[in-house]
């Protein structure tokens with residue numbers, strides 16, 4: 001019994017470390033930096049939902065000035081769990097591959113949140129870098145079903 005418990009615990013720890021190393025090992029973020037709740041922020045509401053064989057964010061495009069802080073008010077209006085992961089297209093694609101192996105990964109990071117159906121979550125983000133970034137749901141199948149959007153920072 002003891003050995004089994006230890007084995008399970010070791011497995012969980014290994015998973016946690018693998019997750020940290022693969023997805024969140026670095027404290028720098030491609031899309032900017034975690035926001036400061038004490039500074040002013042533009043509020044942007046983004047609703048997640050499923051349609052007829054599709055999944056989406058509304059809106060799925062956002063233009064931001066470099067240095068601007070955005071308070072994302074995320075709403076999961078769907079019947080399924082969804083995520084909002086803000087990074088580059090490449091990073092999200094790599095992270096998505098990890099999630100195919102570990103589909104139950106949960107996110108509560110400065111640049112990414114997991115939302116249960118009906119849940120609302122806020123995320124404050126400072127777009128300190130110019131470029132084109134992606135927000136996406138990396139639960140297997142969701143990105144492919146259309147669950148991604150673009151942020152252009154000028």
Ligand SMILES: [Cu+2]
Pocket residue numbers: 055081082083137138139142147
């Ligand atoms: Cu999703």
